[in-house]
Amino acid sequence: MKYKLGTMAVAGLMAASPVMADLVFPSLSYRTGPYAAGGIPFADGYADYFTLLNERDGGIGGVATRVLECETGYNTEKGVECYESTKGEGALVYQPLSTGITYQLIPKATADDIPIHSMGYGRTSAANGDVFSHVFNYPANYWNGASAAVNHILDMNNGDISGKKIALVYHNSAYGKEPIRTLEKLSEKHGFELTLLAVDHPGQEQKSQWLQIRREKPDNVIMYGWGVMNQVAVQEAANIRFPMENFIGIWWSGAEIDVTPAGDKADGYKALALTAVGDDFPLYDDLQKYVVDAGKAAGAGDQLGTVPYNRGIYAAMLAAEAVKKAQEIHGVADITSGMMRDGMEALVITEEVMAAAGLPNFGPTFSVSCENHGGEGMVAVTQWDAGAGEFVQIADFAPTDMSVIQPLIDEDSAAFKAENNIESNCN
């Protein structure tokens, strides 16, 4: 309440408009449960960025922002409750950070004219904006991730991986199953052999999966894990002495907290990345000055600079840029969720935009259009340096194999379109 009054006071002072308008960003976070390890830093980063905008710039375009946090515990039922309780407050965009909740909100939010930004998660075929009018998954999606992992393995093997064995260790849920079809197509194309190993929620029990890896000795392991599953998997890989440089996690399996429990044995573990690593950006100086030193940091304020925190910052930055775009298109400062959707659809992230936001070279450049809600799908690769205790970017943002991914997106979205009688969004 205090916080709410505070932001309202700021809005009252700064806003050009006489009404106490604000831009509402619901944050369906999870600070409890087996996935909290990733949920806390992301939620902190998301909230801190908007606090910074309020403190430093007085909001976006003169209108203060307000983050409505609602605890989901990664649970779909609570996600529905959170959605229903926050949408009436003028929510602009939902970022549920859960593939399960995203699936649930796609039809609901579309009917309520509220956009969803599932950044690097959610339904991959939502990249086809012609079918999914209100869902965005730029800058990259799960299938880009699968392709990027295979591309990296190709690079390691001088472009030839025929006859190699690759195992996919995945969270046995919609999230983990997403890349399977892409990897199957890629295995046909490149001639590698794919083994699928499912890990059930929450992922603490993986002995049998790693026993199988030990027996079958795959050349590479790709992991789609989240929460406590990551730490267990890295530990198990270390236990069977699986060569860490051949173990690649998706961007959700690449946080500091995932590898530190395994200690030095985790050295060399690789993970894909959506953003640059570390806190060596001009934005962090402002964060320190306006948010941390002012005592306004979300949560415990100890997550700055970690990978999921940076991703929260990035998600908030993209949302803020979309708001600016929407304000520009419609000429109103206090935008609605429908205008927000238009802003997201016209979003262009260039190097200048990122530099202006204090985050030069932080993420890939991309542009969104009506047909393409997924951006260009550029993915980087990072590697864990246990000695220094940090992830190091070892490959720059590189394109993925859209010749395989695009037909899959078209196929899956066409099925959804037919199933639900959806009209074309573009034209």
Place this chain on the structure above:
Amino acid sequence: MLYREAGDFSTTYSQDSQTFPIRFDRWRYYAVLFVAIFVIPFMVNDYWVNSIFMPFLIYSIAAIGLNILVGYCGQVSLGTGGFMAVGAYACYKLMTAFPDVSMFIHVLLAGGITAGVGVLFGLPSLRIKGFYLAVATLAAQFFLVWLFNRVSWFYNYSASGQINAPERDTFGILITGPNTEAWATYLFCLIFTVFSAVVARNLTRGSVGREWMAIRDMDIAAEIIGVNPLRAKLTAFAVSSFFVGISGALFFAVYLGAVEVGEAFGITKSFLVLFMIIIGGLGSIFGSFAGAAFLVLLPVLLKVVGVDWFGWPTDIVAHLNLVIVGGLIVIFLIVEPHGLAQLWRLAKEKLRLWPFPH
């Protein structure tokens, strides 16, 4: 003063054996039904239906179903989540295979299919009892979840393994999908809840229910006086699974709209429904409602009070919720093992004499 039977004369047997023999109680029941059917639908919005009424109604059906098996027939089951999943996937397959059929029929058929599966998993109950049966139903829980994860026919070969409820209607009114009206989904669930409660109540006080209770109280004695244990146990499994299946179908199609079997119908769901009937009261229809209301409403209430009123951090409130629910379960088991239903009974006794207790 309230709940007094004075002046309430039964002149026929049917009057004597009705569900609410006391006139005041009967009128209270009619009043609740009247409010639920004719007042609430005109007042609700999306938030009230999706966050409060719908989960309450759907969990009530599941609790009634489990109560028949555990509370009335004494067969401990930990497979509720799995049976709800059967209802949900049956409903999904029916909805996608026969798009023009009314949702009422789909939900009832889903219940019927679940009843069949329930009977199948109830067969071991003829040989094993107590904890061993609990373990056998636990196996059903894990097997069913594994099955729906593994066999892609059940989720129509979708890439993610999720099932999504397409738009379906009944009598031209949309019941599933995103464009439903709050009152329509509420009434749809309410009809099934009232139907389940009335059927369950009438079954449990008839000959079938007496057989169940005889088996529960002492199965050997029941067999000696002529109760067929095969029939009694299997009907209990069938009826129980029928209701649980209906609740699973509604849970997926009307309430959530998209589910993933491991997350929505995991072992935690089985325990949640079991806690509902333990807190509510074993062997009581009212207890099923009370337990469902308690476990559905308490987290929402705590959230509203903690986060929206006091502005506490969301994680503190979420943890507090676990502490309070856990503490209350322990307190209930110690202080009132018969649950909220017994408290209600005692309150009625007290109210009958109030304000002159002597």
